[in-house]
Amino acid sequence: MSEGYSSSAKGNFEAMVCSNRQIGPGFYRLRLQFTQDGAMAFANFVPGQFAQFDLSKTALPSPDAVPHELHDASGRKILLRRPFSFAEVTPEGDVTFAELLYCAVGPATLRMTTLSAGDQIGVIGPLGRGYRIPDGKKTVLLVGGGMGTPPLQHLAQSLTACDDGINVVSLAGAKTAEALPFEGLLDELSQNLGFSVPEFAKYGIESLIATDDGSAGYHGLVTDCLTEWLEESDLPIDDIIICACGPEPMLASVAQIAAEKNIDCQVSMERRMACGIGLCQSCAVECKVAGSNETIYKMCCQDGPVFDAKEVVFP
Numbered sequence: 001m002s003e004g005y006s007s008s009a010k011g012n013f014e015a016m017v018c019s020n021r022q023i024g025p026g027f028y029r030l031r032l033q034f035t036q037d038g039a040m041a042f043a044n045f046v047p048g049q050f051a052q053f054d055l056s057k058t059a060l061p062s063p064d065a066v067p068h069e070l071h072d073a074s075g076r077k078i079l080l081r082r083p084f085s086f087a088e089v090t091p092e093g094d095v096t097f098a099e100l101l102y103c104a105v106g107p108a109t110l111r112m113t114t115l116s117a118g119d120q121i122g123v124i125g126p127l128g129r130g131y132r133i134p135d136g137k138k139t140v141l142l143v144g145g146g147m148g149t150p151p152l153q154h155l156a157q158s159l160t161a162c163d164d165g166i167n168v169v170s171l172a173g174a175k176t177a178e179a180l181p182f183e184g185l186l187d188e189l190s191q192n193l194g195f196s197v198p199e200f201a202k203y204g205i206e207s208l209i210a211t212d213d214g215s216a217g218y219h220g221l222v223t224d225c226l227t228e229w230l231e232e233s234d235l236p237i238d239d240i241i242i243c244a245c246g247p248e249p250m251l252a253s254v255a256q257i258a259a260e261k262n263i264d265c266q267v268s269m270e271r272r273m274a275c276g277i278g279l280c281q282s283c284a285v286e287c288k289v290a291g292s293n294e295t296i297y298k299m300c301c302q303d304g305p306v307f308d309a310k311e312v313v314f315p
């Protein structure tokens with residue numbers, strides 16, 4: 001079983017932007033290239049770990065390209081780095097390519113949309129602890145909500161690269177079909193081609209989609225879709241592990257389903273972060289102490305962001 005963090009040293013590296021494409025309404029895919037020590041460090045980036053991006057010197061888009069609801073926030077200075085996970089990490093010879101899937105929600109991510117090929121960006125990482133799949137697990141259920149899918153895409157890439165016979169199934173949910181952060185999915189849906197999610201299909205992984213309004217796939221919450229999947233499955237419970245990432249209420253619900261069925265489950269708690277390295281205590285997560293009624297606070301950026309679901313006290 002991996003420890004969830006990479007053995008190579010973390011550091012502050014310069015990455016070069018290879019491309020930055022809009023793939024949907026408000027969604028972008030940024031491809032970065034790391035060289036030298038950065039290439040070595042990020043080659044071992046564990047799915048679910050994260051990196052802190054310096055966007056303080058990146059330009060804002062022109063005012064007419066800023067969505068109306070972000071006009072007020074867009075001018076804010078970027079004093080702190082911003083945390084992001086990767087959706088794909090591919091070492092190739094002396095370089096490592098890392099792809100980030102992001103949504104423009106505020107001043108830093110708006111600035112990120114203006115990055116273009118050849119730009120340099122400062123990235124600290126790899127940080128935190130990622131997913132740790134225990135030996136003996138034969139089925140991994142990836143449960144993502146909204147923008148929670150990037151680290152699960154990376155986990156899909158990593159699990160299928162190992163070729164050790166693990167069956168991976170992806171369940172992704174969002175409010176509407178448009179809010180699903182997948183490239184080309186809306187084209188497929190409009191042509192009634194079914195619900196093959198290209199980001200998972202390329203690894204041979206079956207995908208299920210759930211939308212709150214029923215505009216694509218299962219009509220309802222992804223957690224209800226998960227419950228139905230588990231009820232229809234005849235797999236031994238001990239063989240299954242659920243790996244989840246998404247909004248906290250969704251994670252709480254996944255954790256509860258897993259606890260009721262006694263299934264192993266890991267959740268990525270994407271708390272707001274300031275320092276990202278365990279110093280400021282802004283990202284505390286309340287956790288149970290095994291064998292007692294007491295709780296302690298762990299740092300999401302250092303002890304997580306991926307936690308055993310049984311450990312977390314959900315508000």
Ligand SMILES: Cc1cc2nc3c(=O)[nH]c(=O)nc-3n(C[C@H](O)[C@H](O)[C@H](O)COP(=O)(O)OP(=O)(O)OC[C@H]3O[C@@H](n4cnc5c(N)ncnc54)[C@H](O)[C@@H]3O)c2cc1C
Nearest residue numbers: 050082083084085101102103106107108109150270271272
């Ligand atoms: C470990 C980790 C991994 C992440 N990976 C990704 C990723 O792969 N792709 C991606 O698009 N985003 C990811 N995020 C969220 C990303 O860090 C924020 O979207 C970003 O910091 C927003 O910065 P901003 O200046 O654009 O907006 P801000 O003004 O800082 O925030 C805009 C809005 O987003 C909310 N917000 C900001 N950060 C978080 C958070 N951590 N959790 C919940 N709500 C938040 C704020 O409350 C606010 O409403 C990740 C966060 C963490 C902690």
Ligand code: FES
Nearest residue numbers: 276278280281301
């Ligand atoms: S972000 Fe500073 S301690 Fe976690």
